[in-house]
Each structure stands twice: as C-alpha cells, then as structure tokens.
Amino acid sequence: MPDPSFLFAQSLSGLTAAMFLFLIASGLSLIFGVLRVLNFAHGSFYMLGAYLAFQTVQSLGRGPSSFWWAVAGAAVGVAVLGGLVERLLLRHLYGKEELYQLLFTYALVLIVSDAAKVFWGTQQLSVSRPPGLAGAFRLFGTLVPYYNLFILLLGPGIAFAFWLGLNRTRAGRLIRAAALDREMLGALGVNVSRLYTGVFVLGSFLAGLGGALVTPVKTIVPGMDVEIIVEAFIVVVIGGLGSFWGTFLGALIYGQVLSFGILIFPRFSIFSVFALMAVVLILRPWGLLGRPLKS
C-alpha cells in the first residue's frame, strides 16, 4: 500500500490537470453544443492566449499584478479575435455540410500556427508564477504550490458561474434552447445569429483564459495548440459532446486516470486514458452525460 500522502499528492495533481482541461474543453463543448461546429482551432486560440500573456508580461515587466493583467488581456484579446472569426468568416458556412466547417477550422489551425511562428519565432518561451503565488505550502506531508491551489479553486468557480449563467439568466436559457432546437428558437423570434456570435466569443474567451493561465506551469512552444486539442477532444468524448457537466466529469476522470494510470502502467501513461475513451465509446457512444444525437 503506497504512502497516503503520496496518494493525496497524486490525486491533487490529477485534479489540477483536470481544472486546466475543463477550462479548455468547456469552451469546445459549448461551441459544439450550440453552433454544432467542431472547432479544431480551439487549441489555436488557447495557444494564442499563452503567447499574448507572454507578450503582455514582457511589456509590463515583473510587477506584482502584471501577470493578472496579462491573463485578462489575453483572454479578452482572444475573445475579440474569436468574435471576428465568427462574424466575418465562419458564419458563411452555417447550413453547409459539416465537412466545410471542419476544413475551415482546420485551415485556421494552420494559419494561426504559422502566424505565431512569424511573430514569436520558434524558441521556447516561459512565464514565471505570479509573485503572490510563487511559493508552496505543506498539506498532509506534500508540498502544494499556491498556484495549483488557485487553479483548483478557479475551476469549480468557473463551473459554478457557468451553471448559474446557464440556469438563471435569459442568455443561458437561450443557449440551452439553441442546443436543443435552434430552428424553433429562430421561429420564436430570437436573434440566433447574435447568440452564435456570443457563444463563439465566450468559448474563445475560455480558450484564451486557459492558455494564459497555463503559462506558469508549461512552456510556450509551437505545437502546444495541437497537443491540447487532442486532450480536450478526449475529455469531451468521455463526458459527452455538448454536455456541460459531462465536460467537467470528463476532465476530472481524465486527470485521475492519468495520475493513477502511471502507477499501474508506468510505461503507458497515455494508454489508460485512451483505453477509457474506447470503453466509453463502445458502451455509451454519446459520452457519459451526453445525450444521443437525433439522426
């Protein structure tokens, strides 16, 4: 039996990873749920968030609050970009075959990755933890970095805010309605086009936020866009595409399976996650909390 403090540390690391994944995957899932577009470029928005955060920290210097300004700036910047992409480009593809939308978002992936290379080069970039959260504290015999604690609190916070927004506001009701039957919603006189833009902006905001928040624990390199989109897809497939709590559950499961999977199959860390995804796809192709698509 392994040391309990080790098991605690392991589950905590799984939880932290899960919260990051939730931030990214929830935006992906939201956009799919309402717009029925599988946005491959979601990972590219995440990468842009990271680069923008780096750029802002560079220009603001290492002050106590520069990191937080950078996070806010990156998330808003990416949200604006998302809005432009939806308004100017993506909307011409609604109602066309899904293949066109896939190709379009895939083209965005290529364009953004090359543009990022032009602006920021190929070197590895790194952002330090914000001064207030640089340290760590001891809990049950393991060191918990303050920054990880912050992420652990932020994840459920965002999930709760989301839940509140979806269930208690008019916009939330519209979003839920659009996910169920958008034609009916349009027929009832709701401006669906504006709703789509809003949802795309919100999804992009979450991607940018995730990208900015991840910079203190990861390296900013070309290729991080594709890496995250694969993980986010696994999360939403496990949880159920378009299902909000499914994404949360999927992220939690992903994190824990990865953390404890390496204890059982040390050489095949990623194997446990893929195995889980395969099992879910066989037993419940629509994900744990998703609902089957009407054909």
Add this chain to the structure above:
Amino acid sequence: MQRRMVLAALLALVLLVPPPADAQKPIRVGFPMIMSGPGALFGEPASKGAQMFVDELNAKGGVLGRKIELVVRDTKGNADEAVRVSRELILKDNVDFLVGTLTSAEGPAVSVVAKENKIVFIAPIPKTDQLTAPDKLHPYVFRVASTTTIEGRTAAELIAGWNVKRVATISPDYAYGQDVTRTFVEHIKKVKPGIEIVDQQWPKLGEADYTPFINAQMAKKPDAVFSSLWGGHFVTFAKQAKPLGYFDAIKYNFFGAGEAASPESTKAMGADYPVGIWGNSYDAFYWTDGPPAHRDYVARVSKYLKDEYPSSWAIQGYIGMLALAEAIKKANSTDSDKVAKALLGLTIDTPHGKLTIREKDHQANRAQIYGKTVKDPKYPFAIMKPATYVDPTKFMD
C-alpha cells in the same frame, strides 16, 4: 578562305578545351532539417551554423575552386518526411551530398536513402547508437554528433563521483530516451556497483503534465536523478517540479542530459531555472576555458546570428559542413565513393578541438560540454561553471 580556316581552327580549339562549367558550378549539399514545429527551435540555428560555415568558405574561394551551395529542406521532424525530402534533394535538386537530420528517428531513416543512392550522408545531431550500429552501418553514413553511449556513460561517470546511493531516472519514452537511459544504468552499475536504481519514470515524449511522474518519483525517495528530457520538455518538467520541492528533496543531485543546461533552456526559464543541477549542452558561448578556436568561433557566430548569447545548436551544423568540406579537399573530388573513403580516419580541426572519424564505425569522438549550473552576475540566466568538454574516447567501444 584563309580567314575562315583560322576561325574554324579557333572554334575547334574552343570546343576542345574541357568545359570549365563544372569547375564553376557550385557543389550542392542537401540539408534536411526540422524547420517547423517545436523542433525548429534547434533545427533553425543548426542550419544557420551550416550556412555560416558555407558563407565563410565561399568567401575564401570555396573548396577545389568551387563554391558550396546549401539546399535546406524542412523535414517537419518526421522520419517519413525526412526520407521524402532527401529523395527529392537527390533526384530533383541533384545534390552531391547530404548533411542533416535532427531526431533519432530521422537520422537512421535518411541513412537508408543515402545507402540506396550511394551518396555521402553526414549526421550532425542524431545521437541514437542505432545510426552507426554494425547492422545499420554502410559505406556512406557518418556521424559527427555525440552518441547515446557517449552521453549515457559520461553522465554515469560524473554521477558515480557524487556521494549518492539511490538513483532514479526520468526520460521520454522513445528511441533516444530509452537508449541513453539504458546505457546510463548499465554503466553506472559497472563503475559503482553499490548504486541502487530505485525508480524509473517514462513519460511519453511531449508530455504536458509531469506532476504525476514527479510525485511518483519523490515517493521512492531517490537521492539523485538522471534525466534525458530535452529542450522544451525539460523546461516544462522543471517548472512543474520546482514548486513541488522535487529538486530540494534530491538536494539538486539532478543530471539533465539532452542539453538541459543549454543556454537556450536556462535563458527561457530565467529565474525559474533550478540552479544547482548538472546538465550538458552542445556548445556554450561562455566556455572561456575552451580552445582559442572556440572563442574565435563564438565571436563569429554571435555576429552571424546577431545574438549576444548565440545558440548552442549552430555548432552542430557548422561541424557537419566542416567535416564534409575537409573530406572533399582530402579526396580532391566530389565523387561520393572517394569522399566516403576520405572521411574514414579523417581528423578535422573544429572549434571544439580535434575530431577524428573512426574507420571502424564512422563515428567521430564528439563530446558535449558538461557542468554544474550556477548563477553568474554577468548573465541574466544560469550557466555551467566550470563548463567542461569531457573527452569521450574512453567511453567509446
């Protein structure tokens, strides 16, 4: 009539003289290299180092009176793509030689192309032993990079000098990581039998979250760690390991092979770098104890790259092209068979000192720079001090 005869004779004479075109035509060298994606961070400076050598040589008149032309192609870090562009370089661009590739997957793959086409191929970066293993060796493949054997054994010798007993490893789970780690474990057991390997972690290449591996390793309570996480992988790993108290727990008895102490990595991490660990690098611009030729090289490459702290990868491309040019000179020909023969046993003067390409396995006695990282007020990032070029000859079979 007479005038016509003279003209005809003149024309005949002109036609008889061997066409000087061949002497003027540049020698074309194909350079398949990662120029996009995460690996471009290393491929780009490596190709610039090669280009710098070519520019300098051409300014001095080239080799055999001919200039060299470098044709760089992007392999995207993918072995299949490396094979494809290498074939294209040979068939379409008519290159005379190949120098290049970066990963341990690309190198052996391009080696097969070189063998098929009977074209000399010099690998300046891939370290896997498999490239020049007896069953893979052929007359046209050569390597001027270090190898996994050299790197793993050098690390083992250095760690054997530390006062530690419980050693762990953490390495990316693919050819390079496996080869260098296996060599390290075998060698340290041989030179210091009292050592116990208490834990081995194998995150996948490109792992984004090392925390579970870090926790699992700390739970085994090692007092020293050998790692071959390279480039951005090491940066991510160290950023996650430091706040978890990982480096404190092993008292910074950490050895980062795979260029963890390269100026690129310490520069990227700045204040977040786990200063005090050991590591290595292909080159270090601050290696002032090096030969005078190295100081001279650093001044030139710094100017060429317009970088006060020039990349440590440029030297790989530089030495690769240097070996080729010297072999062409020795062979007095650009025929691949003759150049391949000239490369056997060839000794060249490099910024890192003399290198000899062994006849037995076409492998140069190439080492890397090793050292313990410290803070130096002269630089805004950690450096290795003292930086030592460890002669690899005794570690080669």
